[in-house]
Amino acid sequence: MNASQSPTAQANDHAVLLLHGLSSSPAELRFLSRALIEEGFATYTPELRGYSAGTGHMPMEQWISAAVAEFDALAARHRHVSVCGLSMGATLAAAVAEQRPTARALLLLSITLSYDGWAIPWYRFLLDYVYYTPLRSRYRYREHEPYGLRNEALRSKIARVMQKGEISEVGPASIAMPALHEASRLASSVRKKLKSINTDCLIIHAIDDETSSPHNARYVVANVGASFLRTIWLDDSYHMITSDNEREVVARECALFMRESAAASASCNNPTPVISRALARRLRQLAAVARKA
Numbered sequence: 134m135n136a137s138q139s140p141t142a143q144a145n146d147h148a149v150l151l152l153h154g155l156s157s158s159p160a161e162l163r164f165l166s167r168a169l170i171e172e173g174f175a176t177y178t179p180e181l182r183g184y185s186a187g188t189g190h191m192p193m194e195q196w197i198s199a200a201v202a203e204f205d206a207l208a209a210r211h212r213h214v215s216v217c218g219l220s221m222g223a224t225l226a227a228a229v230a231e232q233r234p235t236a237r238a239l240l241l242l243s244i245t246l247s248y249d250g251w252a253i254p255w256y257r258f259l260l261d262y263v264y265y266t267p268l269r270s271r272y273r274y275r276e277h278e279p280y281g282l283r284n285e286a287l288r289s290k291i292a293r294v295m296q297k298g299e300i301s302e303v304g305p306a307s308i309a310m311p312a313l314h315e316a317s318r319l320a321s322s323v324r325k326k327l328k329s330i331n332t333d334c335l336i337i338h339a340i341d342d343e344t345s346s347p348h349n350a351r352y353v354v355a356n357v358g359a360s361f362l363r364t365i366w367l368d369d370s371y372h373m374i375t376s377d378n379e380r381e382v383v384a385r386e387c388a389l390f391m392r393e394s395a396a397a398s399a400s401c402n403n404p405t406p407v408i409s410r411a412l413a414r415r416l417r418q419l420a421a422v423a424r425k426a
Contacts, residue, residue, distance in 0.1 A: 145175040146212035147237065147395060149387075150204055150229070152222035153178065156186050156312045160302045162219060165375045168384035174391065175211060179203045184225070190311040193319040197228045204233050213237040213398075215391050216332075219375055220245045220344070221316050227323045227353075230332045238394040239332040240387050243372050244353060245345040246320045250372065252279065252343035281344060281373035302376055327356040333394040334359035337367065337374060337383055344372040361397065363390060 149169055151162045159166075159178035166176040181199040183191025207214045216233075217240035218226030224246060230239040280295065282288040291302070334357055338350035347366070354364055365386055370377035375384075 145173060147173075147391060148175040148177060148207045148211040148214050149240075149391070150200070150207055150214060150216045150226075151176055151178040152181075152200060152216070152218035152225050152229075153185070154220035154222050155184070155316050156305050156308045157222075158186050161373065162375055163302065164380050165217075165384050165387065168381070169388060172384075172388040174388065175207075177203065177207060184312075186305055190309065190315070193315040193322070196225055196315070196319065197232065200225055200229045201232050204229055204236070208233075208235065213391075213395050215240065215394075217242065217387060219243055220372065221319070224316075224320050224323050227327070227330060228319065231323070231326045231330050234331060236332045237398070238391045239330065239334045239359070240390065241334065241336045241350075241353060242383065242387075243338055243342060243345060243374055244336065244349050245316075246324055246349045246352060247346075248344060249346045249348060250342050250344040251346070279343060279371055281371050282377050283339075283341070283369060283371045284376075284378050287376065324352070324356075327353060328358045331358045331360070333361040333390075333397075334363070335387065335390040336362075336364045337386060338364075339367040339370040339372065339374055339377075339379075341368070341370070342372045361394065 151159070151166055153159055153161050159180065162178050166178055169176050179185075179199075180188060181196055181203075182188045184196040184199065204214060204216065214236060215238040216226040216229050216236050218224065219242045223241040223244035226239060227241065227244070230236045278292070279288055280291045282291060334353075336350050336353055338345075338347055340347055342349075350364065350366075354362065365382075367374060367379045367382065370379045374380065
């Protein structure tokens with residue numbers, strides 16, 4: 134398995150498959166991974182061939198297959214396996230959960246079903262047409278300010294890395310046209326399958342996300358089939374919420390949600406009480422409200 138993992142992974146019964154953004158690297162999930170390890174989870178952040186930076190270009194079906202293979206490897210070694218993704222990685226995580234309903238929890242961070250944030254150039258929609266021209270092998274979409282960051286000090290640091298054309302902790306300096314095209318196909322596929330995803334689902338999104346507007350999160354809330362669903366809105370971050378001002382909040386909420394999901398599952402399958410009655414009652418109330426919504 135090509136992935137980073139906690140040194141005590143074998144001792145943990147709950148593993149988290151972390152999927153980074155399009156044409157990026159595991160570096161953008163480093164803080165979250167470390168925080169979850171400290172909370173007792175095993176974390177795995179793989180590079181996926183044809184999706185991660187420097188691994189070439191492959192159809193989105195191959196991205197899903199590679200991610201599902203990583204999930205299956207974890208499921209063979211851990212009692213619970215949750216799937217977490219950032220940006221287009223969240224969209225890919227949803228595709229994995231659709232194919233693997235045994236996933237304990239699905240954590241969608243800045244999910245991107247459409248590049249429609251306030252910093253996206255007006256001509257972005259034209260890129261879908263450019264793909265079908267000779268320019269597709271030469272054009273690259275270049276990242277620009279604010280680089281998904283509200284934190285100005287970190288943004289300045291990232292800007293220097295981006296100017297060198299390198300991959301930073303918040304993603305690549307540019308993305309090739311074939312990758313963007315396959316990402317669009319992936320998003321379209323996931324939109325159609327949301328209702329069949331019943332995995333416990335946590336959505337965390339910034340209200341000022343400059344890359345994927347809050348409409349992306351609201352669309353998932355309105356269409357996903359999960360009965361245990363929680364949405365958290367951030368007001369001091371942009372798109373890269375695992376690196377920005379509220380990264381601690383993101384890590385804490387992810388850990389809490391996965392614990393509650395696992396506890397609720399255990400209480401249903403084990404007559405021996407494993408959580409407080411108050412927490413069990415709260416989880417049942419949340420699920421009931423979600424079903425009525």
